[in-house]
Amino acid sequence: MDRVCWKLSLVFLVLLVSTCVEASFSYRMEDFISAVKQVEDEDPGSEPLAVLKRLRRAAEVNDPFIQYFLFSDLSGVPELAANLSDYIRKAVHHRVTEDAKEEGVVLSPDGTTVALRPLLLGIEAGLLAKTRGRVRGLYLLALARDLGLSLRQSPTVMRRLGPDGCWDNLSSPQVFTLSDSPSLLTTAQVNGGMDGVVLGLEVSDKSRRPLKLSSLLTEYYCHQLEGKGLDTAPRLISRRRRENFRQLVVPLLLARQVVKSVQLQQSLTGQSDMERKEKKVLMREVKEGMKEFVHMYMDCPPIVPRCMWGAKPYIGTPTNLLLPLSFMFIHHTSTPSQPCLTFEQCSADMRSMQRFHQEDRGWDDIGYSFVAGSDGNIYEGRGWYWQGAHTLGYNSVGYGVSFIGDYSSILPSQHAMELVRDQLASCAIIGGRLIPTFTLRGHRQMVNTACPGDALYSEIKTWKHFGDVQK
Numbered sequence: 001m002d003r004v005c006w007k008l009s010l011v012f013l014v015l016l017v018s019t020c021v022e023a024s025f026s027y028r029m030e031d032f033i034s035a036v037k038q039v040e041d042e043d044p045g046s047e048p049l050a051v052l053k054r055l056r057r058a059a060e061v062n063d064p065f066i067q068y069f070l071f072s073d074l075s076g077v078p079e080l081a082a083n084l085s086d087y088i089r090k091a092v093h094h095r096v097t098e099d100a101k102e103e104g105v106v107l108s109p110d111g112t113t114v115a116l117r118p119l120l121l122g123i124e125a126g127l128l129a130k131t132r133g134r135v136r137g138l139y140l141l142a143l144a145r146d147l148g149l150s151l152r153q154s155p156t157v158m159r160r161l162g163p164d165g166c167w168d169n170l171s172s173p174q175v176f177t178l179s180d181s182p183s184l185l186t187t188a189q190v191n192g193g194m195d196g197v198v199l200g201l202e203v204s205d206k207s208r209r210p211l212k213l214s215s216l217l218t219e220y221y222c223h224q225l226e227g228k229g230l231d232t233a234p235r236l237i238s239r240r241r242r243e244n245f246r247q248l249v250v251p252l253l254l255a256r257q258v259v260k261s262v263q264l265q266q267s268l269t270g271q272s273d274m275e276r277k278e279k280k281v282l283m284r285e286v287k288e289g290m291k292e293f294v295h296m297y298m299d300c301p302p303i304v305p306r307c308m309w310g311a312k313p314y315i316g317t318p319t320n321l322l323l324p325l326s327f328m329f330i331h332h333t334s335t336p337s338q339p340c341l342t343f344e345q346c347s348a349d350m351r352s353m354q355r356f357h358q359e360d361r362g363w364d365d366i367g368y369s370f371v372a373g374s375d376g377n378i379y380e381g382r383g384w385y386w387q388g389a390h391t392l393g394y395n396s397v398g399y400g401v402s403f404i405g406d407y408s409s410i411l412p413s414q415h416a417m418e419l420v421r422d423q424l425a426s427c428a429i430i431g432g433r434l435i436p437t438f439t440l441r442g443h444r445q446m447v448n449t450a451c452p453g454d455a456l457y458s459e460i461k462t463w464k465h466f467g468d469v470q471k
Helices: 002-023 029-042 048-059 064-070 082-092 116-128 138-151 187-203 213-221 238-248 251-268 276-299 343-360 414-430 455-460
Strands: 105-107 113-115 165-167 176-178 325-332 370-372 378-380 398-403 434-442
Touching: 029 048, 029 082, 029 105, 029 213, 048 082, 048 116, 048 213, 064 116, 064 138, 064 251, 082 116, 113 116, 113 187, 116 138, 116 187, 138 187, 138 251, 138 276, 187 213, 187 238, 187 276, 238 276, 251 276, 276 414, 325 414, 325 455, 343 378, 370 414, 378 414, 398 414, 414 434, 434 455
Parallel strands: 325 398, 325 434, 370 398
Antiparallel strands: 105 113, 165 176, 370 378
């Protein structure tokens, strides 16, 4: 009798622990990877392709468009345990609710939010490829179909792409709320689509295929930066999402894939083939819409919104800038004196600076327009439209951009400098926020900024657009 009770207690304990682990999953990428490991552990010999099919069955992701490329009848795929299956379905099945809550997304360690559906479809397509770099349906599954739905909306629609949003809690995220009215292609979907394309092409090379799906996701999303930040980081990590995507994808090629996705959907739903004239009109609409996509997600750097780093509200009423502006002023913080290499540390530094500017200096908000971390992100300060408090006498005519760290004797990482010099400035010009002939300066007056004689100021003098304006 004692032995029976002992066995029953052990079974109950195992079930209780398993249930608690599954129930404790949040919508962090690390937790999703842990769930993937559980799926792998149920069948230790299973290959990544088999795991992906089990995830798709649990998430109910298998419409005719997907079946056309992945040839998968999921009826024979083993089901997951109920609690795990429920978590996978909620984590992968994408939708936006009427109150602007986006589901089917997770928070990755780099601070970006990623839709899992296009990510996993891209990887699965890549694993099915027989020839390196030639992945049937990759662009259509990961990005082109959703992009086509968004770009084909009427030009009068206020938003065709985006927006981003914020989580209710960064340590245990459960609810992601969009920051504005949603389009048919949110920023999280674009992030997931880009990652799906990048990783799909990577695993199309049989020599680079991972033994486990969880290992691929861990290496891509959870790499920890060291000393020089992204200057010495591996190529295939999520922090390099946009640069990798830019290198792989030609906008015109993507536009053609969007048109192809529209044609395929019409065919799959029994509609007649598109006439040549109609196809030309569609291509023209898509190419025009692609300009906005390229600007937002290929020209511009990743910008972490205020709510994601935990900004306090602006005190009072902000003064709006009159765009376009003529100057960009470059600073470094001195305090914090060390570069930040993680989203968590950079966010903490942003909160510290805002607290100092508001409480010690008596300003309305953090003074800078934008701040560059060494983690691969730009952090929104007062942003594109609010006047900053960064350069005495010039706040109304220029943006103030600061690097986190003391760069009196050393320079920021090359990647961080390129993020500001090339991407942020280009983003501002193309977006009509800076005039093309703007002047870039290392600020001379405020303490703790790039002043004559320090390393950063000397470097800035070599940059295009530099103008040493005297006062």
